Amino acid sequence: MVAVAQTIRRTWRRILPALVTLVCYFGLLVYPLMRMLGLAFPDWRPGTWELLCIMLGPLAGRLSYEFVPSLTTRWLAAIALTWLGVCFVSFNLVVVWELVNAIYPLPRQPSGQALLALTALISVGGFVNAQLIRINHIAITAPQQQSGYRRIAHISDVHVGSRSGRLLKRIVRKTNAAKPDCIMITGDLVDFRDVSQTELQPLQGLEAPTYFVIGNHERYVDLEAICARLQSLGIRVLRNESIDVEGMQLVGIDDAEAKTQVGDELRRIPAMSERFRVLLYHRPDGSQEAADWGAHLMLCGHTHHGQIVPFNYAVRRVFPQIRGLYPVQGMNLYVSPGTGTWGPIMRLGSRSEIGMIELTDGDTSCPTN
Secondary structure, eight states: OHHHHHHHHHHHHHHHHHHHHHHHHIIIIIHHHHHHHHHHOTTOOOOHHHHHHHHHHHHHHHHHHHHSOSHHHHHHHHHHHHHHHHHHHHHHHHHHHHHHHHHSOOOHHHHHHHHHHHHHHHHHHHHHHHHOEEEEEEEEEOTTOOSSOOEEEEEOOOOBTTBOHHHHHHHHHHHHHTOOSEEEEESOSBOSTTOOHHHHGGGGGOOSOEEEEOOHHHHHSOHHHHHHHHHHTTOEEOSSEEEEETTEEEEEOOOOSOTTHHHHHHTTSOOOTTSEEEEEOSSSOOHHHHHHHTOSEEEEOOOGGGSBTTHHHHHHHHOSSOSEEEEETTEEEEEOOOSSOSSSSOOBSOOEEEEEEEEESSOOOOOOO
């Protein structure tokens, strides 16, 4: 009996993740759309092909690039990921409608039409918002930096792959127009494998020295090839190392899942005296260790400020320092909400930005988070 019980438990542990995934998939991607269409068009009876498109279309679109990499399948993958965002919007609207309808019955057909219209309106608004990139000016007191770099452009989480090279061209134009002294990119520049050097070519148009550290998405795809392409375009890639440049000690640390990554790597790197010390790390982890080491400024990204509400509440549980400027024991931590988007090309409750950090000699007021 004990052996049978152990076998059942092992089998259940194997099956449970698949069941949860299946329920989430159909609950998020299938049910809301079917429910809204059923309410709005009472006489609609979907055929086999319609059901297959609704149920398997998004999954097939996303996986198409993995099996047949091409520009066409990449577009299909991007559309599938954006459809996921639309489904998330519709899911929230349908859940609210179901709760209200359970207490106070609502007219079915007008409700379905209203839900479809609201989903379309919110989704289009989120898509348009994702195309807008603001320049966010941040003033930081840095008396240690008497010369050299005083205006730092901070770019993070562009996600070329799920986003096109056209976005990268716009980012380069806006960055150059802001006239920074240097540019720092804190990872997730690329998120699909086989993104060509041609697509990354706009980076060669950056008019200031540019430094890059890897993010988690570079680790997930062809990391070494990405770094080689960037270096050939004149980008200085920092991999767990420190350089002395323009009166500044600039440290770049590879992204890692381990919370101890920053502290572990900084123990191998001596802090340079009489230098303004800047740390580049993809995710807002290890800020206390960075401050203890002697960093004056730490630049991060990764959080996207949740990108689509209410994910910001969930992300804040994992990364309390989710967006903006935070004082950490004499060090300034700045967390970018991202310059691009990941997954759905949508932003709701967040904005894309290029951070423009001004290093000043005196006291300054900083933007609220």
